[in-house]
Amino acid sequence: MTDPRPHTPRSEGDPQAHPLAAELTRALGPQKVLVSAGERRMYSYDAIQMGVVPVCVVLPESTADVVLAVRAARAAGIPIVGRGAASGLSGGAAPTQPSLVLSFTRMTTLSIDPLRREAHVQAGVITLAISEAARPHGLVYPPDPASFRTSTIGGNLAENAGGPMCFKYGVTGDYVKALEFVDAEGEVHTLTRDAYDLAGLLIGSEGTLGLITEATLRLSTPAKFTRTLMSSFPTVGQAAEAVSSAIAAGAVPAKLEFMDRACVNAIEDYLNIGLPREAGAVLLVDTDGDDLETVEEELELVERACLQSGGEVRRAATDTEAAALWQARRSVSPALGRIRPQRMNEDIVVPRSVLSEVVREIEALGAASGLKLVQFGHIGDGNLHPNILFDPRTESEEAVHALAQQIASVAIRHGGVLSGEHGIGSMKLPFMREAIDPVTLQCLWNAKHAFDPSETLNPGKVLPGPGETAHD
Amino acid sequence: MTDPRPHTPRSEGDPQAHPLAAELTRALGPQKVLVSAGERRMYSYDAIQMGVVPVCVVLPESTADVVLAVRAARAAGIPIVGRGAASGLSGGAAPTQPSLVLSFTRMTTLSIDPLRREAHVQAGVITLAISEAARPHGLVYPPDPASFRTSTIGGNLAENAGGPMCFKYGVTGDYVKALEFVDAEGEVHTLTRDAYDLAGLLIGSEGTLGLITEATLRLSTPAKFTRTLMSSFPTVGQAAEAVSSAIAAGAVPAKLEFMDRACVNAIEDYLNIGLPREAGAVLLVDTDGDDLETVEEELELVERACLQSGGEVRRAATDTEAAALWQARRSVSPALGRIRPQRMNEDIVVPRSVLSEVVREIEALGAASGLKLVQFGHIGDGNLHPNILFDPRTESEEAVHALAQQIASVAIRHGGVLSGEHGIGSMKLPFMREAIDPVTLQCLWNAKHAFDPSETLNPGKVLPGPGETAHD
Structure with missing residues (x-):
């Protein structure tokens, strides 16, 4: 939903006194830990989804801070949710349970190596800043999600973000040469893209397999x-x-x-x-x-x-x-925000050969539903964003969800997928089971458990559990 | 080693009568199963490494054949090794134990979709055949490993093969839109490159996580x-x-x-x-x-x-x-083959900034060893192939291994990696522990066990076990 004003949090308890918050404040100092209910509430949502107010928010300034926070949360049995600029459109950064939120916005070290044509970035660097730093060297970082003036590279990595340039130049993951991440145990790993491509697995895993703290990105020369x-x-x-x-x-x-x-x-x-x-x-x-x-x-x-x-x-x-x-x-x-206060933004990818059929079917579903629907997208890739615009005060959220589900079904029936560039998050979770066969879903869960056996990292995202099915 | 003439196999037993071979012959028909010792011996080595003679060789003609063979081998407790053209240079296709070898050379279905710019291939398609089929449509498949006239796309996928073109155009994995694989239980999965990128994890995993049976590859237009x-x-x-x-x-x-x-x-x-x-x-x-x-x-x-x-x-x-x-x-x-009958072909990648230092250090190590050493490679990527040429009848294999180990150490000391495009296989296994920190190695093993908990698939490759250390 686009309206990010916080309403009553779903779960709070007496968090002012949460022992994890107290412990982290002692260990990291008060300037890196947000404890008050008002501050914590600001970290409960992303650009599309309301979530649960965290028990504590840490603003790490180094990988060492991340390690310390992860170990403390683990010991306390509290889930851990990573967060960049929270400009995501699938609920990836919105906690589904009372959690520790790690907000990476202070990890902003950025350096350019013009000879190797590389950028070395910490997770909190703003995406656009990479190209701005590279430009004096005649270099550019091509991936350009619409949010690139506000989004962080860590968030882009977690969601494997695309953008208009991705048809010709590829998505975020195509520019990653190496990355550093902190695992669910608080161990630090540095991965290049050889042997098993674990780096590629981390990219787009929405913080459910590990917390990406740094990356080495490939730069290229801009077109003249x-x-x-x-x-x-x-x-x-x-x-x-x-x-x-x-x-x-x-x-x-x-x-x-x-x-x-x-x-x-x-x-x-x-x-x-x-x-x-x-x-x-x-x-x-x-x-x-x-x-x-x-x-x-x-x-x-x-x-x-x-x-x-x-x-x-x-x-x-x-x-x-x-x-x-x-x-x-x-x-x-912004133009769509003027029509209705909220919107449900889908992110389907279908083969180009069925594009006109898919667009027409979705248009017809929108008309039949009586809801306001617009469609746009990166058509070269078949990446389409049907948006349902609605006013939650006067229109039924069930009707919105029903239409969203029908749109997802159209995509799947035509051989498409449900996440082109925005990720699955929590928003598209109910549709995942329809999109993925049970044996492959088990395979995804096995991969999840290989990294995070106790399901500490960003629970309730990407993978539907045994109890979750598409609501229809 | 370049001389592929079989010598005495390390392990054989009485394989003519192996019950798995008899069972597979009954199930698949005799034309798809090789049982005799002479035939099986031909599947014990790749272009560089002698291995163990398999207990049985299956030449599947479909994914269904692969599923049947995997399930039978699993039930019999026999390891499974996939094999393409066996032109690999790291021992990836050479069994380390008495195994079932699945040789994909009969799975050669290939079709081009010019509108989607895709090739649909089975694992046994010869790499060069893809570009030959694409060319009448004005399209090309860029990855060009030196062996592309003989290697199969399945082998290229298993090793994530590169080639001279990869500096500008990327490696095999960069062209994969989707793939089908059979897992260690005999289940068939189809993966696209979204949610968790398991397809990317399979690519380059050398048959240790699953057997790739089909792929959808991105084609591009050739330069004029x-x-x-x-x-x-x-x-x-x-x-x-x-x-x-x-x-x-x-x-x-x-x-x-x-x-x-x-x-x-x-x-x-x-x-x-x-x-x-x-x-x-x-x-x-x-x-x-x-x-x-x-x-x-x-x-x-x-x-x-x-x-x-x-x-x-x-x-x-x-x-x-x-x-x-x-x-x-x-x-x-072939030129190097005339100098000495065998060679140890390394495949290091180092930052370009230290390239001249690395080449000189390796040259000096070669001169000090008294062994014949040559160096060549894809220097744009910093991918270097130091080759030790030797005659096993007159030169010590220990000396060769010692020099290879010294070369690997030079690469690692300068921030390099040990596998640019040939894979780890069994040959570089002893050096892996030096290259990867123990926590990340555990992470790789966790990923392995998520796919193949009983270590049935290509055992003894890619990942050093607890007992294996670099010999120095």
Whole structure:
């Protein structure tokens, strides 16, 4: 849910006096431990989900602080939840039980090694800061989740975050050369990506296997030239067809974003920049590279595919115009927030070949439900974000959950998955059993128990337990 | 060891009559099961290591055959070893105990989906066949291990194989969208790369966590243009310096290969194509891309870096000349085979910044040992292959192992790792404990036991047991 104002916490007891809080305050000093109910309450939710108020919050400044806190929580039998900027959209950082929350925002050491083309970061570094530090060396860190001005790299690693650039340049995990993590026993491990790729297993595990404290990231050189176009289509099917034929023709756009009519109109209401309100679907496309002629040829491939599928094309003539178009895409979240106070943001990935069918089916489900529904996403990857907008004061949360469940079922029926880039968290947990066969789920639980046998780390996330099934 | 002629097997018993072989013959039919001692012996070694003669060999034609064989072996308490083309260089496919060997060479179904840019392959498909099938669609499968004319994709997945192209284009695992595997219980799992990335964990696990039966691979478009140069340097240090400054200047060569003086002379003895015998080190470089001007500019960046570091540069004027230079690199294995009948091929990766120091230290260790040593490798990644050439009839295997151990220690001391692309197998097992701290090793064992609690799958590989330490 987008409204992060805290309401009555679900569980509190008499936490002011919790012995773990007292012990950690003694060991770490009061400036690293939040004990009061008011402060703790601020760490009970992320950008989408309310959770349980933690018994204690630690703001570690080093891996040693993390080790100490983990060992104390273990000894006290208290679950441990890692947290970055809490900009996540699946409840990954919202505790499901009274827990110790470790908020990594003070672990912000960042250094660039231009010769090795690497960034060395602690978990609390803001994602955008990596590219800002790399830029003077002619380098860039490509993954660009929409939240990259606020999200931390630790959160990005925990969720294996994507973004518009990921179609061409890959997701967070593709840039990790090594990482350090603290396990459920408080032991520190450094992993490179060889032998068993445990680093790859930690990435995207949402803090359920270990707490990532540091990482070595691969940097790359930014493209010298970028060209942008917007194309509007009478129907969603035509937009999907244009995407498929552009890719089949050999185009690999740097960004390839889709917005449906409801989404375009929400942005236009908000920004009033002349977006085509009557279009059934809009594509926003960047091509990039180091050779201008090639970049423009690639844009022409996309343009031709759009025109052949019945789209109208508008090329950005200047950088300013391109920036305005991308400003539109980045305004989706605030624009939708004006329509209804809350939203349920899904994150499905389906094969591109069934995209138009999936978008139409979801559109029909939305219309039948009477709820406000918009769709947008990174269409090059088939990553779609159907958003249900609602007002919890006047609309039924059961109806929202029922529609979300129907949307998830559409994705699975068409060979899709439920988490493109936002993670499973607690929000998509009930759908996981439907998506994963029981033997593979057992395999995931075995992996979980290999790292965290006592289920201390971020309980209630990613893996449905034996009792949890999809509610339908 | 390169000489694959079988000698006396270490363990045999009376295998003609092994009850597992009889049972599998009944269940699968005699054409899928090899029972005779002569046939079984052919499956006891890979390209580098002699192993134990299997009790039985199954040539499955489907995942169902694999499931049946795994369940029968489990019931009989016999270990299970998967095998592709057995071109591996670390003993991964050579049994360490009397085992059931599953040789995947008959599982060769291959299809290309040009719209999704995917190849669907069974484990026994020859690596090169994927690009051959993709090429008519304007697509290519980039990973190019030296053995790609003979190796299978299943073997490449098990070892997470690299190759010259991997500096720019990534290794096998970077191209995997989904895979199917059979676990130690005979259950079939299909994994995509979301939630916990178990697919990534399986890749490179050398058949110790499960048997990969099928995969969906990402294809890409081949570069339109390639340019090639060779540069020779008086010393190894100058070559390493040229590599670092070319990369720092922004060059990302498609291939960037290094050969030391001994290696160059071995190839020249073999091919007689005019390689610079007096050079201390030779670099072989490809730049590629879709825009000729950019490709040539990038080659110029490399050329300038080579000249500034004191190298002599020869550009390939024609495709034929470029092909001849790459033929030289691909001839390393046969060329070395003429010098001594056997070789110990190491596969270290060190930071590029310490490359020249590492190469010189290893050179000095070779000279001090009195053994014949050559060095070559994918220098862009810091992936170096020091090869000890020896004749087991006249030279001491202990001396060879002692030198190999010293080389591994040099790599680890300089922050390197022991397996760039060949895997750990059984050959590098004794060095693993030195490379991995005990808590992380326990973490690896926990992951192993989560998949294979009874240690049925490829025992004696990747992970050193409590009893195994580096021999020094």
